[in-house]
Amino acid sequence: MTEHPAPQPAVEQIRDEADFVPVVRAVWRDILGCEPPDDDTGFFEAGGDSLLLLALVEKLTRASGLPLRTLALYRAATIRKQAALLAELSRDGRGDPGQCM
Numbered sequence: 001m002t003e004h005p006a007p008q009p010a011v012e013q014i015r016d017e018a019d020f021v022p023v024v025r026a027v028w029r030d031i032l033g034c035e036p037p038d039d040d041t042g043f044f045e046a047g048g049d050s051l052l053l054l055a056l057v058e059k060l061t062r063a064s065g066l067p068l069r070t071l072a073l074y075r076a077a078t079i080r081k082q083a084a085l086l087a088e089l090s091r092d093g094r095g096d097p098g099q100c101m
Contacts, residue, residue, distance in 0.1 A: 015091050020064070020083035027059045028079060042077040066090060 021039060028036045032047050043053065053070060060082070061068045066089045076085045
């Protein structure tokens with residue numbers, strides 16, 4: 001798998017889902033080793049598996065600087081939904097809505 005560095009956004013300046021789509025897409029490309037089919041295809045449908053999902057959580061957390069949980073990314077299974085999740089976390093700063101206590 002070729003390592004492509006994910007873009008490092010200035011999270012304070014990102015507020016919209018569209019701002020996060022390229023970040024999520026780049027991380028998917030790195031994790032899956034190929035270009036994602038589109039922004040509405042599920043991670044598992046695109047070739048991901050449970051171990052790659054763990055890698056996705058780690059890399060998206062590093063790329064975004066936002067706290068993410070595996071369950072939240074599992075529920076937000078597409079690039080578009082994961083970008084929306086990151087935008088929500090960035091906007092309100094309340095933490096991960098998928099977090100279990």
